């Protein structure tokens with residue numbers, strides 16, 4: 001694994017069993033994540049996008065060990081968090097590993113989460129100072145009188161006056177509650193943050209303020225982010241690289257510029273075609289996807305996107321495409337990406353763009 005990689009995911013799968021009445025479990029499974037390879041570099045913001053049910057949040061929760069994967073390997077820095085034992089890591093057979101709660105504790109302070117709904121994630125009975133100080137005490141970040149100082153410092157870093165420490169979450173607006181949630185995460189001096197749809201429960205008017213706060217914190221503290229969102233404009237603004245998920249599998253990964261301005265996968269093209277470009281030189285036709293995303297219980301064979309793809313051929317229903325390098329740092333999983341890219345380039349040339 002390259003030194004600059006902080007989070008390394010190989011062949012990650014997470015299948016959820018389906019309940020069958022009161023009698024037990026059905027043999028059917030929800031394949032929420034179905035074979036994902038992903039590397040997040042130190043200091044970068046990696047955006048995961050896709051429709052609801054594509055597996056974005058499940059990947060974040062697997063990395064944080066809040067959900068136990070079904071198969072694959074997850075490494076954080078030089079520590080393996082999960083391995084099914086079937087993969088080789090650094091040339092060594094790693095063996096089956098799943099860290100216990102106690103074994104995860106030292107890593108917990110390094111990796112934190114910002115939740116989607118700040119109201120639901122903050123205990124309404126606690127004072128906000130207690131909420132932020134809880135982790136500081138548990139992980140012994142500082143002790144004694146320094147706990148109060150650290151709590152106040154981190155609240156103010158997130159734009160909440162330390163004088164408000166004795167108030168309860170119900171006395172704050174949605175945007176302020178999200179600032180408190182961010183302060184709680186930062187109180188442990190983490191290196192890595194999973195931001196799971198951190199703006200979607202907020203008013204549009206405060207979304208940009210929270211986004212700017214996260215950007216400032218990222219720069220000043222050198223944080224690494226996994227930014228999960230269905231808001232493509234936000235991802236474009238905040239993320240260095242983007243991974244596009246469809247039914248638990250990556251269809252394309254690359255720099256934000258590559259994914260947004262030179263998408264290769266038909267699904268990526270359709271997703272981002274809805275975003276108007278600021279650059280008047282880049283013309284884009286809106287592509288309307290047909291149908292709904294199929295169920296993750298009974299995903300289509302071959303390319304999972306084929307029932308909705310405007311370019312599907314027989315091969316697409318028979319063979320699963322794998323992620324391959326289209327150019328350095330840009331991967332795509334589509335049998336026809338070369339000919340489709342050539343067609344797009346021809347169309348662009350014909351338009352004189």
Ligand code: SF4
Nearest residue numbers: 303306309316334335
């Ligand atoms: Fe479409 Fe086939 Fe490519 Fe899948 S592999 S995106 S169905 S052209």
